[in-house]
Amino acid sequence: MKSTRENLGNIVYSCYSQLSRQGEHFVSDHVLSYQIAGDLTFNDGINDYSATDGSIRFLRRNQLLKFTKIPPANGDFKSLSIYLDQQILKDFSLEYGLTCEKKQLSQPLLLINENVLFKNFMESLLVYQLSDQLSDKRLVELKIKELLILLLQYDPELKNILFDFNEPGKINIEAFMNKNYHFNVNLDRFAYLTGRSLATFKRDFEKVFNATPGKWLLQKRLQEAHYLLEKGKMASDIYMDLGFEDLSHFSFVFKKQYGLSPSKILS
Structure with missing residues (x-):
């Protein structure tokens, strides 16, 4: 290219x-x-x-x-x-x-x-x-x-x-993450945008979701992927939109979670 x-x-x-x-x-x-x-x-x-x-x-x-x-x-x-x-x-x-x-x-x-x-x-x-x-x-x-x-x-x-030089203020972490879970950015970005230090973000996250950010993000993305595949979407068309860096990694973690490769999920 x-x-x-x-x-x-x-x-x-x-x-x-x-x-x-x-x-x-x-x-x-x-x-x-x-x-x-x-x-x-x-x-x-x-x-x-x-x-x-x-x-x-x-x-x-x-x-x-x-x-x-x-x-x-x-x-x-x-x-x-x-x-x-x-x-x-x-x-x-x-x-x-x-x-x-x-x-x-x-x-x-x-x-x-x-x-x-x-x-x-x-x-x-x-x-x-x-x-x-x-x-x-x-x-x-x-x-x-x-x-x-x-x-x-x-x-x-x-x-x-x-000329608003203020940093983001503390906001509702649950609403923010449910809107933005599919963005593939580092946790410190999520923390910053919710008005928290990384340590405070992790602590508040686990209080709200009863899971670590990494585990919750993976599960949330895989659940959405399963839903879209059942609707007839192709894995190659959705993996990046859901925050996965490459298709092979997405296929690996999907099969590990559901026991089937993405191509085996039928609409």
Whole structure:
């Protein structure tokens, strides 16, 4: 599979020639991405969100997403992403006197449609990327400042997302895990997103589920796999969606649990 991922610090250019199901992704920083070509589908554990070529999307930090990159017919999937890390935002906040005034609840992503200013901004980045000008950190810093100003002009309330530097608060662990068990991320990610240290997460988890996180996650994923296989799904189509890293490992633990290989489960 031909693929290119050009990392220019806070700006990343991606190019894929074949369908790429990259599974789980912990979004640690806010990201603004321009879909140059192809389609991208996100899933936050409940809903699907689609981004087609030409679209611009803003993803908020501290969330779990699955995503699938779909190249156009006879072409490559291409995107350009700008990562807004916490230090950049803190510096901007101090320079311009901007603060978060209230907790802003939002969807996992915001689609910015048919906006000439953002489109021109992204096209200017592409020109710089193609001419190798984005290797100049000074230029990157200026372009990120420009982007933040555009975002705040587009929606002033975004300051309550961009400049909220608080870490996730303690939330209901049972509801969170039942929504997100199929994300294949380390336990420390689950702990962080539920507002706990890893040790506290493990202790609270066992109080709620009467099992260790590792054992519960495996059982929960296998139960869902069994249900989907009975509905006629193929093992190769579901193992990644349920948080298993590879098909062979999924088949092994499934047979160990149920005494049959996934292919023997009939609808």
